[in-house]
Amino acid sequence: xxxSLLCGVLKSTDKIxxxxxxxxxxxxxxxxxxxxxxxxxxxxIVGKAFDKSEVLKEKHxxxxxxxxxxxxxxxxxxxxxxxxxxxxxxxxxxxxAPVAAGTCGELKLINTDERDAAMIMAxxxxxxxxxxxxxxFKSIKRxxxxx
Amino acid sequence: xxxxxxxxxxxxxxxxxxxxxADGWKALIMIIIALFFLWLGIxxxxxxxxxxxxxxxxxxxxxxxxxxxxxxxxxxxDAVANGVNYGYILQHGGLLDILYIGVKTGVYPCxxxxxxGAMTDFGPMLSRPSSMIMGAAAQGGIYLVLILAVATGMYxxxxxASISIIAGADGPTAIFLTKTLAPELLAPIAVAAYSYMALIxxxxxxxxxxxxxxxxxxTVMTTTRKVSKKEKIIFxxxxxxxxxLLLPSVAPLxxxxxxxxxxxxxxxxxxxxxTAQNALMNIVTLFLGISVGATAIGAxxxxxxxxxxxVLGLAGFxxxxxxxxxxxxxxxxxxxxKINPLIGSAGVSAVPMAARVSNTVxxxxxxxxxxxxxxxxxxxxxxxxxxxxxxxLLAVFA
Numbered sequence: 030x031x032x033s034l035l036c037g038v039l040k041s042t043d044k045i046x047x048x049x050x051x052x053x054x055x056x057x058x059x060x061x062x063x064x065x066x067x068x069x070x071x072x073x074i075v076g077k078a079f080d081k082s083e084v085l086k087e088k089h090x091x092x093x094x095x096x097x098x099x100x101x102x103x104x105x106x107x108x109x110x111x112x113x114x115x116x117x118x119x120x121x122x123x124x125x126a127p128v129a130a131g132t133c134g135e136l137k138l139i140n141t142d143e144r145d146a147a148m149i150m151a152x153x154x155x156x157x158x159x160x161x162x163x164x165x166f167k168s169i170k171r172x173x174x175x176x
Numbered sequence: 177x178x179x180x181x182x183x184x185x186x187x188x189x190x191x192x193x194x195x196x197x198a199d200g201w202k203a204l205i206m207i208i209i210a211l212f213f214l215w216l217g218i219x220x221x222x223x224x225x226x227x228x229x230x231x232x233x234x235x236x237x238x239x240x241x242x243x244x245x246x247x248x249x250x251x252x253x254d255a256v257a258n259g260v261n262y263g264y265i266l267q268h269g270g271l272l273d274i275l276y277i278g279v280k281t282g283v284y285p286c287x288x289x290x291x292x293g294a295m296t297d298f299g300p301m302l303s304r305p306s307s308m309i310m311g312a313a314a315q316g317g318i319y320l321v322l323i324l325a326v327a328t329g330m331y332x333x334x335x336x337a338s339i340s341i342i343a344g345a346d347g348p349t350a351i352f353l354t355k356t357l358a359p360e361l362l363a364p365i366a367v368a369a370y371s372y373m374a375l376i377x378x379x380x381x382x383x384x385x386x387x388x389x390x391x392x393x394x395t396v397m398t399t400t401r402k403v404s405k406k407e408k409i410i411f412x413x414x415x416x417x418x419x420x421l422l423l424p425s426v427a428p429l430x431x432x433x434x435x436x437x438x439x440x441x442x443x444x445x446x447x448x449x450x451t452a453q454n455a456l457m458n459i460v461t462l463f464l465g466i467s468v469g470a471t472a473i474g475a476x477x478x479x480x481x482x483x484x485x486x487v488l489g490l491a492g493f494x495x496x497x498x499x500x501x502x503x504x505x506x507x508x509x510x511x512x513x514k515i516n517p518l519i520g521s522a523g524v525s526a527v528p529m530a531a532r533v534s535n536t537v538x539x540x541x542x543x544x545x546x547x548x549x550x551x552x553x554x555x556x557x558x559x560x561x562x563x564x565x566x567x568x569l570l571a572v573f574a
Contacts, residue, residue, distance in 0.1 A: 041334025041357040041573040050326035050336065054319030057568045058312075064422055064564050065312040065557060068415055069305040075414070076302065079404050 119170070139170035194240020202474030203238040210235035210469075213367075222374040226347065229465020230367060230472075237272060237470040245272035245470040250280060251360045272470035275463050279355055279362070284464040285348035286432040291457030292348070292559070293436025294449045296527060298411055300552040303400035306507065307519070307550075311557025313503035314523030315565045317343035317496025321488055322569075328488075330481055334358050337569040339485050342369045343492025344562030345376070346525040351468065352429055353566045357573050363472035364482040368489035376529045377536075379490075380497050380521050384537050387501045388517050392508055393541040395516035397550045408441040419564065425574070426567025433559065496524040500554065522551040523558045531555040 039045065045053075086093045119139060138146050146169045154161040187193070195204055213231035217224040237245045249255060249265055260280060265273050278284040301307055318340045325336035334357035341350045342365060350369040354362050372379065385393075412434035420427040439449040504520020518538050522530040531551035538547040 039333050039573050041337075042332050043334075044329075044331075045326055045333040045336070047323060047327050049333075050323045053572060054323055057319050057322075057565060058316055060423070060568050061315045061561050061564050062309075062312045064419055065308045065561055067418060067422070068560070069308045071414055071418065072302055072305045072308075072411065075407055075410060076305065076401070076403070079407055080401065 136166045137168040139168060141169045141171050145169075145171075189241070191239050191241040197240070199475040200240070202478050203240060204474075205478060206238040206472060206474040207235060210238065210472075216371075223370045225461055226370050226465045227374070229462060230370070230469035233272060233466035233469020234363070234472040235469075236466075237472065238474055242270070244270035245276065245467075245473075246270065247471065247473050247476065249273065250276065250471075272467055275467040276470060278460075278463055279351060279467050280359070282352050282355060282428060284460050284467075285352040285355075286428050287456060287460040288348040288464065289429050289432040289563075290436035291452050291460070292527065293412070293433040293438075294440045294452040295457075296433075296437055296440075296556055296559070297552070298437060298556055299403045299408060300400075300549045301554075301556050302403045302407055302411060304550070304553050306515075307553030308557040308560075310500055310503050310507065310520045310523040310554035311559075311561045312523075313520070314496045314500035314554070314558050315344065315561045316499035317492050317494075317524065318562070318565045320495045320499075321492040324491060325488055328484060330484060332358075334573045335361055337573055338365055339488050340492065341365075341562070341566055341569065342372065342485075342489035343496045344525055344558075344565060345369070345373055345493060345496065345530065346559060346562040347373065349429060349525075349562050349566045351464070353570060356570060359471075360476060361481070361485065362468060363477055364485045365489075366468045367472070368486050372489055372493045373526045373529065376493070376524075376526050377533055379493055380530065380533050381537055383494060383497050384501060384518055384521050384533075387498065388505065390541060392505065392517050393538065394545065395508065395513060396542065396545050397514065397516050397519075397547065400550075405441070405443070409438070412438040412441070415560070419560075423564060423567045423571065425570040426563050429563045429566065430560065433563065493524065497521045500524060500558075504554075516545075516547055516550065519547055519551040519554055523554040523561070525555070525558040525562050527555050527559055528552065530558070 039049075136146070141149075146166075149169055150161060150164070150166060153159075153166075154164055157164075194200060210231045213227055213234065216222045217227035217231060236242060246265075246269065249269070250260060255261070262277065265277070301311075321343045322336055322340035325331050325339045326333070331339065338350070338354040338358040338361055341353045344350065347366065347369050350365055351362065354365045358365075416427075416431050416434040419430050436449075436452050439445045439452055500520040500523035501517060502520070503523070504515070504517030507515045507520070508517045516534075516538060518534045519531075522534045524530050528548075531548055531554075534551035535546060535548040538545050
């Protein structure tokens with residue numbers, strides 16, 4: 030209110046009287062106090078709201094647990110949805126995946142090159158102690174690590 | 177070809193001949209002052225990041241013949257009547273004219289505020305909101321100096337308002353206000369503001385000791401509540417909305433301060449926060465210092481007005497300190513001895529220098545009584561307070 034009354038009344042080049050300066054000083058300091066008091070009030074309310082939510086969490090741990098459970102449930106459904114989408118895209122990739130040489134069309138390579146596939150088969154054969162010709166590989170898929 | 181004529185012309189074109197002009201002696205004195213400021217900045221380390229730039233700008237602008245800065249294009253009668261002709265300046269201006277555009281348009285002070293925001297932790301203020309009252313009270317110095325400046329009868333309203341903001345102990349705010357209300361006084365006001373900020377460790381302690389009792393100074397303040405990350409993110413957004421709606425003229429300064437702080441607190445813009453705090457801040461400080469120094473031209477700087485500005489600036493710093501301390505004492509009483517009144521003096525902006533002074537004086541009387549974090553509350557509130565005070569004066573006089 031004070032500002033709108035003074036706006037445009039004074040020009041920077043105008044000389045003002047001490048009484049005017051006194052009036053400006055009073056309004057000015059009042060405005061600084063009012064604005065900082067408003068900020069203080071809001072900060073206090075926000076702070077108390079946060080503190081209260083912390084206290085409530087401590088007082089009613091079951092609320093926190095319920096919230097955590099709801100969150101994890103949501104995460105589970107999200108993950109499930111993502112897995113389904115991944116499987117769908119993997120299946121699509123599967124259709125066009127190249128067939129490994131010497132497997133009579135049985136081994137599917139998904140996001141895996143032949144060199145890696147050969148190495149994996151050799152490692153499995155060596156680790157299990159089974160000759161490679163007695164093993165049957167259906168598919169080898171590269172699994173991306175979750176970040 | 178007349179060799180003698182060529183040598184004569186060459187001699188006349190040197191800067192040395194410029195010292196023989198009407199204001200030549202003033203330029204010489206300004207060069208001596210510039211060298212003195214360089215000595216203060218380099219040898220005595222008085223706000224060297226700014227003072228060295230200001231002093232060098234002062235030196236460059238007073239060397240005759242350089243044509244680096246043209247005061248008449250910015251504050252001459254034509255510029256005042258018809259506005260600054262930026263197109264002409266960009267075409268024909270010297271280096272410092274071009275750099276000065278950032279001052280005149282208010283870009284540099286806002287960018288500095290962005291960097292200050294990115295470096296400031298509002299946590300101590302948020303944990304003790306009552307500290308904002310001390311930040312507000314210290315702005316009393318600004319308005320007391322306004323009355324004093326008007327009482328001298330030497331200044332117009334805009335000039336008195338610009339001088340009064342020195343008491344806010346906030347260089348960018350002083351420059352932001354002065355470039356609009358009294359551009360011809362920019363150099364003495366900027367130099368006074370930054371010089372007194374550098375002198376805070378010497379200026380404040382005597383008054384802190386004078387106005388507080390030993391018992392009050394020994395008060396140990398307890399730790400305050402922990403401020404959550406979410407609160408720190410919400411704060412700059414809320415303050416920007418509320419204060420800009422209440423006092424729109426403060427939006428450029430406060431908006432920049434809060435934007436810088438949001439970059440720091442939101443946790444997803446680390447690169448931007450880092451740039452605002454370091455690279456951008458350094459670049460703008462460099463441009464700001466040298467272009468503000470360029471406005472210190474002998475013909476206008478060496479006047480009774482400048483001397484009175486220096487005196488009023490000093491009075492402003494002292495009055496702001498006293499106002500902060502008095503409200504600190506009041507809060508000591510109201511809190512039943514829980515708030516140390518020494519933190520009231522940190523209400524003058526000058527972040528974090530004023531808070532450090534409170535801490536140092538507190539430690540002198542009670543070893544282990546670390547007041548720094550408690551004093552940071554009024555200190556950062558003072559930054560907001562001085563920006564609001566500048567916004568008010570801008571709204572009244574612009």
